[in-house]
Amino acid sequence: MISIAVDAMGGDNAPREIVHGAVLASKANPVRIFLVGDESTIKDELKQHDYSSDSLEIIHTPDSISMDELPIKAMVNKPNASILVAASLVSDGKADALVSAGSTGSVVLSAAKHISRIPSVKRSAIATVYPTLNEFKRDDHLALMVDVGANVESSAKELVQFAIMGSTYVTKVRGVGSPKSALLNMGEEETKGSEKMQTAYRMLKEVPSLNFSGNIEGKDILRGMVDVIVTEGFVGNIVIKTLEGTAMAASHLGKLAFRARFSWKLGLFF
Amino acid sequence: MISIAVDAMGGDNAPREIVHGAVLASKANPVRIFLVGDESTIKDELKQHDYSSDSLEIIHTPDSISMDELPIKAMVNKPNASILVAASLVSDGKADALVSAGSTGSVVLSAAKHISRIPSVKRSAIATVYPTLNEFKRDDHLALMVDVGANVESSAKELVQFAIMGSTYVTKVRGVGSPKSALLNMGEEETKGSEKMQTAYRMLKEVPSLNFSGNIEGKDILRGMVDVIVTEGFVGNIVIKTLEGTAMAASHLGKLAFRARFSWKLGLFF
Numbered sequence: 001m002i003s004i005a006v007d008a009m010g011g012d013n014a015p016r017e018i019v020h021g022a023v024l025a026s027k028a029n030p031v032r033i034f035l036v037g038d039e040s041t042i043k044d045e046l047k048q049h050d051y052s053s054d055s056l057e058i059i060h061t062p063d064s065i066s067m068d069e070l071p072i073k074a075m076v077n078k079p080n081a082s083i084l085v086a087a088s089l090v091s092d093g094k095a096d097a098l099v100s101a102g103s104t105g106s107v108v109l110s111a112a113k114h115i116s117r118i119p120s121v122k123r124s125a126i127a128t129v130y131p132t133l134n135e136f137k138r139d140d141h142l143a144l145m146v147d148v149g150a151n152v153e154s155s156a157k158e159l160v161q162f163a164i165m166g167s168t169y170v171t172k173v174r175g176v177g178s179p180k181s182a183l184l185n186m187g188e189e190e191t192k193g194s195e196k197m198q199t200a201y202r203m204l205k206e207v208p209s210l211n212f213s214g215n216i217e218g219k220d221i222l223r224g225m226v227d228v229i230v231t232e233g234f235v236g237n238i239v240i241k242t243l244e245g246t247a248m249a250a251s252h253l254g255k256l257a258f259r260a261r262f263s264w265k266l267g268l269f270f
Numbered sequence: 271m272i273s274i275a276v277d278a279m280g281g282d283n284a285p286r287e288i289v290h291g292a293v294l295a296s297k298a299n300p301v302r303i304f305l306v307g308d309e310s311t312i313k314d315e316l317k318q319h320d321y322s323s324d325s326l327e328i329i330h331t332p333d334s335i336s337m338d339e340l341p342i343k344a345m346v347n348k349p350n351a352s353i354l355v356a357a358s359l360v361s362d363g364k365a366d367a368l369v370s371a372g373s374t375g376s377v378v379l380s381a382a383k384h385i386s387r388i389p390s391v392k393r394s395a396i397a398t399v400y401p402t403l404n405e406f407k408r409d410d411h412l413a414l415m416v417d418v419g420a421n422v423e424s425s426a427k428e429l430v431q432f433a434i435m436g437s438t439y440v441t442k443v444r445g446v447g448s449p450k451s452a453l454l455n456m457g458e459e460e461t462k463g464s465e466k467m468q469t470a471y472r473m474l475k476e477v478p479s480l481n482f483s484g485n486i487e488g489k490d491i492l493r494g495m496v497d498v499i500v501t502e503g504f505v506g507n508i509v510i511k512t513l514e515g516t517a518m519a520a521s522h523l524g525k526l527a528f529r530a531r532f533s534w535k536l537g538l539f540f
Contacts, residue, residue, distance in 0.1 A: 068459040133519050149456055152464045186419055186507040189338040193504060194422045218511030222519035234463060235505055237456040241488030242509050246516040249403050249492035 001032050005086040005095035008037035009064030010102020018101060019045040026055040034059050034095055036086040061085045064102075071105030075113070083107055087114035108150045118165075125162045126150040126233070127169060128240050132224030136180070144170055145184075145221075145229045149237035156200035159183070159230050163210055166228035179227035182216035184235060189215070204230075271302055275356040275365035278307035279334030280372020288371060289315040296325040304329050304365055306356040331355045334372075341375030345383070353377055357384035378420045388435075395432045396420040396503070397439060398510050402494030406450070414440055415454075415491075415499045419507035426470035429453070429500050433480055436498035449497035452486035454505060459485070474500075 006022050008015040015037055022033045023046070032055055035042050039060035046056070063078040065071065074081065083106050089095040091114040098115075100107045108124050117124060125147035134141040146166040147154065154162070163181045170179040183201055185193045190201050192215060204212040213226055221229060221239065231239070276292050278285040285307055292303045293316070302325055305312050309330035316326070333348040335341065344351065353376050359365040361384040368385075370377045378394055387394060395417035404411040416436040417424065424432070433451045440449040453471055455463045460471050462485060474482040483496055491499060491509065501509070 067457070068461060070461050152456070184508060186422070186504055187337070191338060191340050197504075218508040218513075219515035219518075221512055222515050234456055234467075235508060238454060238488040238505060239508060239512050242491055242512050243488075243516055245489035245492050246513060248489075 001030055002097070003032040003034065003089075003095045005034045005036060005059075005089040005098050007064075007083045007086045007098070007100035007102050007107075008035040008042050008058075009082040010100040010107070012067070012101070014064075014101065015042055015045055020049065022056060023049040023051045026051060031055065032057070034086070034089055036061060036089070037064060037082040038062055059085060059089070065106045067103050069103070069106075071103055071109050074106060075109050081106070081110075083110045084113070087111055090115055104149050121161055121165065123154065123158050123161070124150050125154075125158075125165065126236075127166055128236075130222075130240070130243065132222050134224040136224050136227070138174070138176065138224070138227070140174065141224065142174065143221075143224055143227055143229065145231065145236055145240060147231065147233040147236050148240045149233045151233040153234060154232045156196050156203055159200040159232070160203045160207060163204055163212070163228060163230045164207065166230065167210060170227045174227075176227055178211045180211050180213050180225070181228040181230060182213050182226040184221070184229050184231035184239070185215035185217065187215065188217060200230075271300055272367070273302045273304065273359075273365045275304045275306060275329075275359040275368050277334075277353045277356045277368070277370035277372050277377075278305040278312050278328075279352040280370040280377070282337070282371075284334075284371065285312055285315055290319065292326060293319045293321045296321060301325065302327070304356070304359055306331060306359070307334060307352040308332055329355060329359070335376045337373050339373070339376075341373055341379050344376060345379050351376070351380075353380045354383070357381055360385055374419050391431055391435065393424065393428050393431070394420050395424075395428075395435065396506075397436055398506075400492075400510070400513065402492050404494040406494050406497070408444070408446065408494070408497070410444065411494065412444065413491075413494055413497055413499065415501065415506055415510060417501065417503040417506050418510045419503045421503040423504065424502045426466050426473055429470040429502070430473045430477060433474055433482065433498060433500045434477065436500065437480060440497045444497075446497055448481045450481050450483050450495070451498040451500060452483050452496040454491075454499050454501035454509070455485035455487065457485065458487060470500075 008018045011018055022035055026033050034057050036059045039058050042058050061080045061082055063081045065074040065081045083100050083102055086098055087110040090098050126149050127144050127146040128148045129142050129144055131141045132143045144166050146162045167179045167181050170176050185197050278288045281288055292305055296303050304327050306329045309328050312328050331350045331352055333351045335344040335351045353370050353372055356368055357380040360368050396419050397414050397416040398418045399412050399414055401411045402413045414436050416432045437449045437451050440446050455467050
């Protein structure tokens with residue numbers, strides 16, 4: 001049976017929603033879940049639910065890291081924080097996977113401390129799979145963006161590693177041979193963006209294992225012309241959240257467009 | 271009568287679409303338009319249209335700057351490029367305004383050379399007005415993002431200046447007293463983002479004339495909770511283009527969501 005270490009204290013509505021989710025997951029799947037966090041608070045939440053104590057176990061720790069703490073400081077000051085204890089369950093072989101809705105920085109640093117990276121990969125990254133218009137005619141409508149926030153800034157060399165990691169993921173998980181990758185930039189030309197982006201472009205072109213197609217602009221992210229979009233975490237995080245926000249706003253704006261007559265800047269809303 | 275200097279050679283479909291647009295504008299408005307660029311090419315394009323030579327005048331120059339040239343190099347090598355000549359018409363008092371669809375870098379540098387900045391403003395910026403859900407209940411549904419690509423990177427101090435310039439614009443043009451401004455970041459907390467973003471946050475808080483409301487995330491850009499969103503040009507450019515692309519893609523994705531059953535990452539498309 002698969003065992004999952006859950007950081008019960010991490011997230012905007014923790015531990016309430018985390019415990020609720022764990023209960024639902026324990027009923028829907030044959031899994032064993034470790035709820036890591038403050039025992040009495042978690043117990044109070046569990047009282048609200050029916051659950052089997054065979055599939056849910058509390059691992060007590062009094063500390064947790066909140067969203068507004070500096071992750072790197074919090075890691076030092078709170079060695080027994082729930083996210084760190086949860087990550088250690090994986091490294092100890094007690095759990096097979098780690099789930100947390102907490103501070104991204106703390107999750108990444110905890111994983112870095114307890115779960116080792118692929119040799120020679122310098123930094124972890126967060127990849128997000130998102131739906132596209134699939135102009136590339138894949139079997140699914142998905143593309144991958146990496147990094148969406150594990151790091152704030154990355155070097156050109158790290159961006160090249162993200163491209164390789166993302167392309168490997170797409171090949172292994174989606175079965176796409178030679179997936180197309182692109183660098184998110186403020187123009188298609190090689191001379192666009194900062195020195196770092198221009199260096200990354202030149203380095204990406206020279207990796208034989210990559211099918212690098214050059215720069216991609218924001219307007220083409222959803223078209224599905226490439227399988228992997230590479231960017232620094234700061235930009236990727238804002239872009240992915242912009243996509244989420246736009247999706248929620250689109251139907252509202254469509255209605256507004258019929259009522260108001262000023263010139264919209266967004267093409268769809270004429 | 272207002273006179274407008276138009277860079278006839280700048281843009282993806284220049285001079286054809288630029289000349290066409292100038293002809294349409296000259297018929298729709300009482301303006302005088304200077305078409306700056308290669309005379310024989312512009313004349314060939316003008317042959318396709320009816321127009322009055324009273325409202326359209328060609329200013330001949332053989333040089334122009336293309337999208338893939340390094341703007342700063344091109345400015346030196348081509349002192350008579352169409353965008354530079356067009357900008358000089360404004361500084362000479364011959365034209366009241368400058369229009370170009372050409373390379374952003376070249377436009378910004380040409381303006382910097384020929385049209386002076388407000389004293390003590392260190393760098394120009396490009397502001398874009400975009401429609402929002404207007405959760406702030408303004409008379410219109412608009413917000414302003416600055417910078418969307420005049421610069422690639424900016425210092426914390428320059429970001430503060432952009433906030434002041436953007437807020438002033440909103441007050442003067444939209445008549446909003448004490449407009450709310452925010453810093454685009456990868457989280458709402460003051461500790462999020464790079465050192466530079468954290469410095470900018472602290473500096474923005476301390477400007478008495480600003481109504482600074484803290485960080486704003488990508489998901490809230492379209493909600494209209496603030497009047498001015500401040501960001502570096504690289505990020506702003508990608509975000510604005512992402513909004514354009516998402517608008518075009520949204521209706522397609524909505525249809526796909528009904529057909530396919532995989533887990534969408536975008537909240538709207540369940």
